Amino acid sequence: MNEKPQSRLPLSIRIGWGLGAVGSTIFLFSKSLILRFMTDELGVAAAAAGFLFAISKIYDAATDPVIGIISDKTDSRWGRRRPYLLAGALLCATTFVLLFTVPDIQSSRNILIYMGALLLLFATAYTLFNVAHVAMPVEMTSNYQERSELFAYRAGAIGLGSILGGFLGPLIIAAYGGGRTGHEVMSWVLGTMVFVAMTGCFWMTRRAPFRQKQTTIRYSLAEQLTTALSNRPYLILMIVKVFLLVTATMNSGTAAYFTSKIMNLSDRWLGIYFLCYGLALLLSQPVWLRVVRTFGKRRTYIATALCYALVAMSWTLADQNEHLALFVLRAIGIGWMTGAVMLATQSMLPETIDYDYRRTGLTREGLFTGFYTTVEKLGVATGVAITGIVLGTMGYVASTGGEVVTQPASAIKGIYLCFGVIPAVLITVSCLVVSMYNLDEQKLNTTQRITPGSG
Numbered sequence: 439m440n441e442k443p444q445s446r447l448p449l450s451i452r453i454g455w456g457l458g459a460v461g462s463t464i465f466l467f468s469k470s471l472i473l474r475f476m477t478d479e480l481g482v483a484a485a486a487a488g489f490l491f492a493i494s495k496i497y498d499a500a501t502d503p504v505i506g507i508i509s510d511k512t513d514s515r516w517g518r519r520r521p522y523l524l525a526g527a528l529l530c531a532t533t534f535v536l537l538f539t540v541p542d543i544q545s546s547r548n549i550l551i552y553m554g555a556l557l558l559l560f561a562t563a564y565t566l567f568n569v570a571h572v573a574m575p576v577e578m579t580s581n582y583q584e585r586s587e588l589f590a591y592r593a594g595a596i597g598l599g600s601i602l603g604g605f606l607g608p609l610i611i612a613a614y615g616g617g618r619t620g621h622e623v624m625s626w627v628l629g630t631m632v633f634v635a636m637t638g639c640f641w642m643t644r645r646a647p648f649r650q651k652q653t654t655i656r657y658s659l660a661e662q663l664t665t666a667l668s669n670r671p672y673l674i675l676m677i678v679k680v681f682l683l684v685t686a687t688m689n690s691g692t693a694a695y696f697t698s699k700i701m702n703l704s705d706r707w708l709g710i711y712f713l714c715y716g717l718a719l720l721l722s723q724p725v726w727l728r729v730v731r732t733f734g735k736r737r738t739y740i741a742t743a744l745c746y747a748l749v750a751m752s753w754t755l756a757d758q759n760e761h762l763a764l765f766v767l768r769a770i771g772i773g774w775m776t777g778a779v780m781l782a783t784q785s786m787l788p789e790t791i792d793y794d795y796r797r798t799g800l801t802r803e804g805l806f807t808g809f810y811t812t813v814e815k816l817g818v819a820t821g822v823a824i825t826g827i828v829l830g831t832m833g834y835v836a837s838t839g840g841e842v843v844t845q846p847a848s849a850i851k852g853i854y855l856c857f858g859v860i861p862a863v864l865i866t867v868s869c870l871v872v873s874m875y876n877l878d879e880q881k882l883n884t885t886q887r888i889t890p891g892s893g
Contacts, residue, residue: 446584450642453591454641454643455578455588455592456594458640460596460631460635465563467604467607469691469822472538473694473825479621482550488824488827491819491823492820501565502569503805505808506569506573510804522570523570526564526567527632527637530632530633535625537553537557538622538625586730586731590781592784593780597719604708611624612709616705671793675786676809676813678871682783683814683818684818685750685861686861687818687820688864691822693708695856700758700853700854701765715769718770719776720777722773722774726738735875736872739778739783740869742778743775746772746779748862749771749772750862753854754854754859796882828852833852
């Protein structure tokens, strides 16, 4: 056993664990570029592209609990989670490159099959790394405040990954003339960064504490699900994450359309949007960590989510004649508020899992994390599907080879809906749900820890 739950983690381990989120964020951020690459370079209809994304995410969601349970049962000198960090790093980097180096396939049916298969591989790669990565903090420390600090490092890393994926990616595409060539060069540069960040996480967490399996009592999956569903704070968090992920996915997934079709800006400005967003998210973490400690995670979430909704709704006022300073300010506002809601919800996860451990004595971080990431991906799938369906229903015209087409007024309204209106409504509704979350430090510390099977 390599568990030292009360010791303060060295800075190198905290930075190393957070580093993994740089790679996974670059990887995940590519989804907005993939969607536009499919519709504007490969000639895939928006509704069909959204459908392929949704299918891949449903598959992804189904595999998350399986990977989580497998990691719970893994026995290695590297711990239960770290082997999957290395496997995920290799597959993520490879898939990233393949998604943007598509051969010249003439048949629309074959291109759908080809991209569908790659999206399934994309989903598998992300699951391998992310489920193991998110499960680690529950084992690394049992200190309530230090877990919040860990997730502040992760949120900061997500901000950095957003800059690299959201700013550098479009910049490289534009620098190499756009089209397939620009996307291919971008994939090699960012794919290398994904690999370096993820393998760096694997290496720098080699001395991190971990838990080994602490009971030989066997429970069926149905029994584990039953007890998991009795964890009310966890269930509330899952519902909140659905709303939050649909919101974030629709906003980031429509950004490429909004900058080019509404603002009439080049991909360089798409990069500037994500640069401002990522910097704001990154720099906000020390502030939000102090706010969370003072006012609590629930209150922080509600206040900042409502501010996010106001900023998101204000995008309906933007057009190609708007001063670019307002464009930049809105991007900063979205990133700053995202930093708060992300820190609050992500740091809730380990405390809900620890709450389960105290109630049952079972070390099943992978199971809970697997269902958590399943819910995340269902949220992402729903967000992408809604985006594709709304754009398709409202008449968005697909093209090939970057061909310039004039979009109908209905399609322009669809972009406004997906980028501002729907996200604002959804995140407002999430505030009503999170208001029911009642697991704080005092309640967690007074929950009696029991031995498995004693009940």
